[in-house]
Amino acid sequence: MLAIIFYFLLLFIFTDSHIVGDKAHLSELKKLCEHAYICFHDNIIVCGKSVNEARTFLDLCDLYEYSCEYNMVFRHVKEEEGVCPNPKELNKGAG
Numbered sequence: 001m002l003a004i005i006f007y008f009l010l011l012f013i014f015t016d017s018h019i020v021g022d023k024a025h026l027s028e029l030k031k032l033c034e035h036a037y038i039c040f041h042d043n044i045i046v047c048g049k050s051v052n053e054a055r056t057f058l059d060l061c062d063l064y065e066y067s068c069e070y071n072m073v074f075r076h077v078k079e080e081e082g083v084c085p086n087p088k089e090l091n092k093g094a095g
Helices: 002-015 023-038 060-070
Strands: 046-049 054-057 075-077
Touching: 023 060, 046 060, 054 060
Parallel strands: none
Antiparallel strands: 046 054, 046 075
Protein backbone atom coordinates (compact mmCIF):
# COMPACT_ATOMS: atom_id res chain seq x y z
CA MET A 1 0.00 0.00 0.00
CA LEU A 2 2.83 2.39 0.88
CA ALA A 3 4.45 1.75 -2.49
CA ILE A 4 1.24 2.68 -4.29
CA ILE A 5 0.97 5.93 -2.35
CA PHE A 6 4.65 6.69 -3.00
CA TYR A 7 4.34 6.18 -6.75
CA PHE A 8 1.10 8.19 -6.88
CA LEU A 9 2.88 11.02 -5.07
CA LEU A 10 5.79 10.87 -7.53
CA LEU A 11 3.40 10.85 -10.46
CA PHE A 12 1.56 13.85 -9.04
CA ILE A 13 4.76 15.77 -8.33
CA PHE A 14 6.24 15.32 -11.76
CA THR A 15 3.07 15.80 -13.81
CA ASP A 16 1.53 18.73 -11.97
CA SER A 17 1.97 21.81 -14.13
CA HIS A 18 1.94 24.12 -11.12
CA ILE A 19 5.29 22.92 -9.80
CA VAL A 20 8.01 25.41 -10.56
CA GLY A 21 11.53 24.13 -11.13
CA ASP A 22 14.00 23.19 -13.75
CA LYS A 23 14.69 19.67 -14.96
CA ALA A 24 17.87 19.32 -12.89
CA HIS A 25 16.00 20.21 -9.68
CA LEU A 26 13.18 17.76 -10.46
CA SER A 27 15.66 15.05 -11.38
CA GLU A 28 17.51 15.48 -8.10
CA LEU A 29 14.24 15.57 -6.17
CA LYS A 30 13.17 12.34 -7.85
CA LYS A 31 16.44 10.68 -6.77
CA LEU A 32 15.92 11.88 -3.18
CA CYS A 33 12.39 10.41 -3.19
CA GLU A 34 13.74 7.09 -4.49
CA HIS A 35 16.39 7.07 -1.75
CA ALA A 36 13.73 7.87 0.87
CA TYR A 37 11.71 4.85 -0.21
CA ILE A 38 14.56 2.32 0.12
CA CYS A 39 16.58 3.91 2.94
CA PHE A 40 17.14 2.26 6.34
CA HIS A 41 17.31 4.62 9.33
CA ASP A 42 20.57 4.54 11.30
CA ASN A 43 19.83 7.45 13.70
CA ILE A 44 23.11 9.23 12.94
CA ILE A 45 22.30 12.94 13.07
CA VAL A 46 23.22 14.89 9.92
CA CYS A 47 23.17 18.48 8.77
CA GLY A 48 21.30 19.25 5.56
CA LYS A 49 21.32 22.43 3.52
CA SER A 50 19.00 23.68 0.79
CA VAL A 51 19.20 26.93 -1.12
CA ASN A 52 17.64 29.02 1.69
CA GLU A 53 17.75 26.84 4.77
CA ALA A 54 19.86 24.53 6.90
CA ARG A 55 18.32 21.91 9.17
CA THR A 56 19.40 19.16 11.52
CA PHE A 57 17.95 15.75 10.58
CA LEU A 58 17.67 12.58 12.65
CA ASP A 59 19.60 10.74 9.93
CA LEU A 60 20.19 10.71 6.19
CA CYS A 61 16.90 8.87 5.56
CA ASP A 62 15.04 11.64 7.39
CA LEU A 63 16.76 14.19 5.13
CA TYR A 64 15.59 12.26 2.04
CA GLU A 65 12.04 11.93 3.35
CA TYR A 66 11.77 15.61 4.28
CA SER A 67 13.14 16.66 0.89
CA CYS A 68 10.65 14.47 -0.93
CA GLU A 69 7.66 15.46 1.17
CA TYR A 70 8.28 19.22 0.93
CA ASN A 71 9.68 19.33 -2.65
CA MET A 72 12.96 20.80 -1.43
CA VAL A 73 16.40 19.53 -2.34
CA PHE A 74 18.47 19.20 0.82
CA ARG A 75 22.09 18.07 0.56
CA HIS A 76 24.04 16.49 3.38
CA VAL A 77 26.80 18.87 4.49
CA LYS A 78 29.52 18.59 7.10
CA GLU A 79 28.54 20.09 10.40
CA GLU A 80 30.08 23.53 10.32
CA GLU A 81 29.81 26.00 13.16
CA GLY A 82 26.48 27.78 12.98
CA VAL A 83 25.12 26.09 9.82
CA CYS A 84 22.70 23.68 11.51
CA PRO A 85 21.15 23.76 14.97
CA ASN A 86 23.20 21.91 17.56
CA PRO A 87 21.44 18.55 18.10
CA LYS A 88 22.40 18.58 21.78
CA GLU A 89 20.34 21.74 22.23
CA LEU A 90 17.25 20.63 20.28
CA ASN A 91 15.60 18.94 23.27
CA LYS A 92 16.41 21.58 25.89
CA GLY A 93 13.41 22.29 28.05
CA ALA A 94 11.80 18.92 27.34
CA GLY A 95 11.22 16.47 30.10
